[in-house]
Amino acid sequence: MKSRFAVMRSMLLPLVAGLLLTCSAAMAQKERALPGPLLNAFREVISVPAKSTVQIFGDGYRTSLGAIVRPDGYIVTKASELKGKVECQLPSESQPREAKVVARDQTTDLAVLKIDAQNLPVVSWSSEDSPTVGSWLATPGPVSKDPLSLGVVSVAARKLPPNGALGVRLGGDDTFARIDAVVPGMAAEKAGLRRGDIIRKMDGEDIKGTPQLQQAIRDHHPGDRVTFVVERDGRLQTLEATLGSLGELMHDERSDFQNSLGGKLSERRTGFPLAIQHDSFLRPNECGGPVVDVDGKAVGLNIARAGRVESYALPASVVRETVDRLLKTELTSTPAADTISNRRTGQER
Amino acid sequence: MRRQCLEKSRRAAFVVLFGLIALTALFTLAAPAWAKDATDAASASSALAVSKSISSQNLRSLLDGATQVSVGVSDLREMQSHVRNLVEQVKKCTVGVQVGPAWGSGVIISKDGYVLTAAHVADAGRSRRLMDVEEGSEEGGLAHFKLADGREVKGKRLGLFRTQDAGLMKITDPGEYPFAPLAKDVNLNQWCIALGHPGGYQADRGLVLRLGRVLHVDDKAITTDCTLVGGDSGGPLFDMNGRVIGINSRISENLTANMHVPVSTYNDGGNWERMVKGDVWGRLPGQEPAWLGVRGEKDSKGARIAAVTPGSPAEKEGVRPGDVILALDGKPIGDFPALARFIEECRPNESVKVELRRGAQNLEFHVRLGKQP
Numbered sequence: 001m002k003s004r005f006a007v008m009r010s011m012l013l014p015l016v017a018g019l020l021l022t023c024s025a026a027m028a029q030k031e032r033a034l035p036g037p038l039l040n041a042f043r044e045v046i047s048v049p050a051k052s053t054v055q056i057f058g059d060g061y062r063t064s065l066g067a068i069v070r071p072d073g074y075i076v077t078k079a080s081e082l083k084g085k086v087e088c089q090l091p092s093e094s095q096p097r098e099a100k101v102v103a104r105d106q107t108t109d110l111a112v113l114k115i116d117a118q119n120l121p122v123v124s125w126s127s128e129d130s131p132t133v134g135s136w137l138a139t140p141g142p143v144s145k146d147p148l149s150l151g152v153v154s155v156a157a158r159k160l161p162p163n164g165a166l167g168v169r170l171g172g173d174d175t176f177a178r179i180d181a182v183v184p185g186m187a188a189e190k191a192g193l194r195r196g197d198i199i200r201k202m203d204g205e206d207i208k209g210t211p212q213l214q215q216a217i218r219d220h221h222p223g224d225r226v227t228f229v230v231e232r233d234g235r236l237q238t239l240e241a242t243l244g245s246l247g248e249l250m251h252d253e254r255s256d257f258q259n260s261l262g263g264k265l266s267e268r269r270t271g272f273p274l275a276i277q278h279d280s281f282l283r284p285n286e287c288g289g290p291v292v293d294v295d296g297k298a299v300g301l302n303i304a305r306a307g308r309v310e311s312y313a314l315p316a317s318v319v320r321e322t323v324d325r326l327l328k329t330e331l332t333s334t335p336a337a338d339t340i341s342n343r344r345t346g347q348e349r
Numbered sequence: 350m351r352r353q354c355l356e357k358s359r360r361a362a363f364v365v366l367f368g369l370i371a372l373t374a375l376f377t378l379a380a381p382a383w384a385k386d387a388t389d390a391a392s393a394s395s396a397l398a399v400s401k402s403i404s405s406q407n408l409r410s411l412l413d414g415a416t417q418v419s420v421g422v423s424d425l426r427e428m429q430s431h432v433r434n435l436v437e438q439v440k441k442c443t444v445g446v447q448v449g450p451a452w453g454s455g456v457i458i459s460k461d462g463y464v465l466t467a468a469h470v471a472d473a474g475r476s477r478r479l480m481d482v483e484e485g486s487e488e489g490g491l492a493h494f495k496l497a498d499g500r501e502v503k504g505k506r507l508g509l510f511r512t513q514d515a516g517l518m519k520i521t522d523p524g525e526y527p528f529a530p531l532a533k534d535v536n537l538n539q540w541c542i543a544l545g546h547p548g549g550y551q552a553d554r555g556l557v558l559r560l561g562r563v564l565h566v567d568d569k570a571i572t573t574d575c576t577l578v579g580g581d582s583g584g585p586l587f588d589m590n591g592r593v594i595g596i597n598s599r600i601s602e603n604l605t606a607n608m609h610v611p612v613s614t615y616n617d618g619g620n621w622e623r624m625v626k627g628d629v630w631g632r633l634p635g636q637e638p639a640w641l642g643v644r645g646e647k648d649s650k651g652a653r654i655a656a657v658t659p660g661s662p663a664e665k666e667g668v669r670p671g672d673v674i675l676a677l678d679g680k681p682i683g684d685f686p687a688l689a690r691f692i693e694e695c696r697p698n699e700s701v702k703v704e705l706r707r708g709a710q711n712l713e714f715h716v717r718l719g720k721q722p
Contacts, residue, residue, distance in 0.1 A: 033574075033605075035562065036413050037415075037416060037417075037418050037419055038420060038425065040420075040421075041417055041419075041420055041421050041425050042425070044422055045422060045425070060521060086609065095424045132433050133433065133436050133558050134429060134430050134432035134433035134434075134435070134436045134558060134560070135429055135433065136425060136428075151560070152429075152558060152559075152560040153558070154558045154559060155554055155555070155557055155558075155559045158553060158554060159553075188359060219398065251637065253578055254579060255548060255578075258578050258579050258600070259578060261600065261601070261602050262576065262603065262604040263604070277554075277557070279558070279559045279560065279561075279575075281576075281604055294422065294425045294426055294429060295447055306605070307547070307548075307578060308576050308577075308578045308600075309547050309557065309559060309576045309577065309578050309581070310557075311549075
């Protein structure tokens with residue numbers, strides 16, 4: 001009896017306030033294998049979209065995948081994974097090419113890159129980008145004929161609000177917002193905010209009450225830098241905070257731990273205007289590329305690995321609209337801008 | 350020797366336990382599928398429509414667990430269609446389970462609202478010790494169920510077979526509920542879907558679907574690659590006919606290590622009747638029993654200590670043979686089986702207040718329980 005318990009090492013799925021025991025699964029396989037009988041069919045499904053799937057590198061390491069969106073070398077990918085010297089490798093080539101980051105959009109976490117190439121096969125987007133729960137989703141990979149990952153739609157497209165958090169308990173009402181308590185170790189404390197401070201402005205905007213301030217914070221992502229003007233002892237002070245996440249605030253350690261079982265998560269994994277949730281296994285550096293339906297059409301772009309059970313894709317319409325807008329204006333939507341290069345004339349689409 | 354003695358007293362304890370904690374007896378005739386003749390009863394009266402049949406023989410074989418078949422893209426489309434329809438149906442029987450502040454999942458398996466879930470979900474709100482539960486009271490056993498259409502109904506915990514992490518609950522709001530039929534068997538490589546509320550119920554999200562295959566089956570658990578996480582506990586694992594084959598229970602590091610309680614557990618060897626009555630027995634997987642280190646005298650009034658195990662927590666705190674334990678943590682202890690039951694509910698490292706009588710003296714001190722060696 002005892003030896004059986006010693007061998008078993010799995011965790012009971014905890015609830016919000018639940019148990020966490022360990023026994024092991026003797027029969028677990030190393031990886032989540034693709035189902036053999038389906039492989040031939042799925043190879044057929046992804047053969048075309050795979051040609052429009054690229055790899056993105058940062059300082060020599062693969063950071064994400066991407067999708068070719070213009071034949072003259074424009075690529076869309078996940079913005080927050082870009083770092084250092086950015087390069088892009090086409091599926092037909094063995095070496096990456098230099099890539100310029102043309103534009104970023106923080107709301108969608110998309111970035112458009114430009115490589116020096118012509119006549120590239122553009123990804124074919126599906127016009128039905130709201131697949132129902134249970135629909136197949138296949139992620140083409142950069143190298144293999146087999147899909148990189150397979151799954152189904154777990155939850156139909158929905159808004160995923162950002163989860164920026166400051167780490168304060170607020171007092172006040174509809175007319176003013178006061179800090180009643182500062183949560184130790186979080187953004188507010190690190191910024192030097194104190195109990196009793198009355199928050200007068202956030203990023204230049206007048207704060208007219210607690211609900212407004214809460215909403216304003218909630219509209220931000222973890223990592224965003226926010227400037228506060230506070231009234232303290234009759235004087236105004238300006239303080240800058242780098243927001244944390246709601247997860248930190250809630251101290252959901254058990255949940256965080258469980259979600260880390262079975263792989264790393266994307267750093268930016270929430271705060272999307274619309275996201276299709278699916279159960280495909282993806283590594284963070286496997287996001288950013290197209291995810292297709294059983295007809296081989298891209299219903300979206302994988303945008304995040306968010307947990308043990310969840311990956312997210314931005315629907316095709318969101319990606320297209322964002323890319324079109326970015327290519328027209330080449331502006332970023334956040335103060336924390338990356339280098340913007342001007343468009344060469346004559347490349348208008 | 351001590352184990353033998355404890356075993357007997359445990360068995361005796363069960364009888365006593367049952368008497369003590371009989372919750373409101375539930376003489377229901379609307380028991381789930383296996384209590385009557387399996388297929389027809391459930392199918393006939395079920396509010397669920399069994400998913401429409403699949404035209405491709407290859408696909409049918411695949412879904413049942415065949416691995417040497419090859420399917421084409423049209424089969425993928427048919428399978429997708431099948432899964433979409435299936436989910437629409439089985440969602441109706443799948444519930445969120447809220448016990449106190451904790452969230453899990455469950456599945457309705459009878460018209461009058463029996464809900465299968467995990468023992469650790471049903472148990473979540475329970476006060477630590479069964480002995481704290483007044484006879485006939487439902488302290489800690491109340492729960493809320495969230496139906497897929499957004500309705501919330503009240504319910505209660507019934508019995509738990511903890512060793513297998515099997516738990517039974519019941520909706521107490523009167524009504525007829527959509528329920529899922531139960532599978533009679535499970536096949537390796539069979540395709541299956543898991544539903545639940547990972548992370549707890551979220552109104553703007555609802556149930557979350559996972560599709561996968563049965564990777565391993567034994568009498569302890571069905572293992573699948575339907576990934577699960579906290580909040581999924583107690584939720585259903587369905588076969589491709591919409592029958593419950595398992596109940597989500599636990600995970601390990603690998604993505605393929607997702608374990609479900611085989612549905613047969615709920616009916617094996619009289620388990621169903623015990624759970625309906627409200628019996629709670631066994632210990633959760635991986636949970637270590639606490640150790641005091643005493644043996645009791647059989648047939649004696651009061652919890653008289655016959656022997657103290659050398660090196661045990663009891664010995665360290667000075668418990669002696671002949672001592673009669675009067676109370677633990679303030680709870681009167683009437684006999685040795687009651688003492689055994691109490692310790693059974695404890696965890697290693699817990700500190701317990703002991704009141705005992707030694708000769709003419711009454712003594713009181715604390716003992717820190719250990720782990721069973």
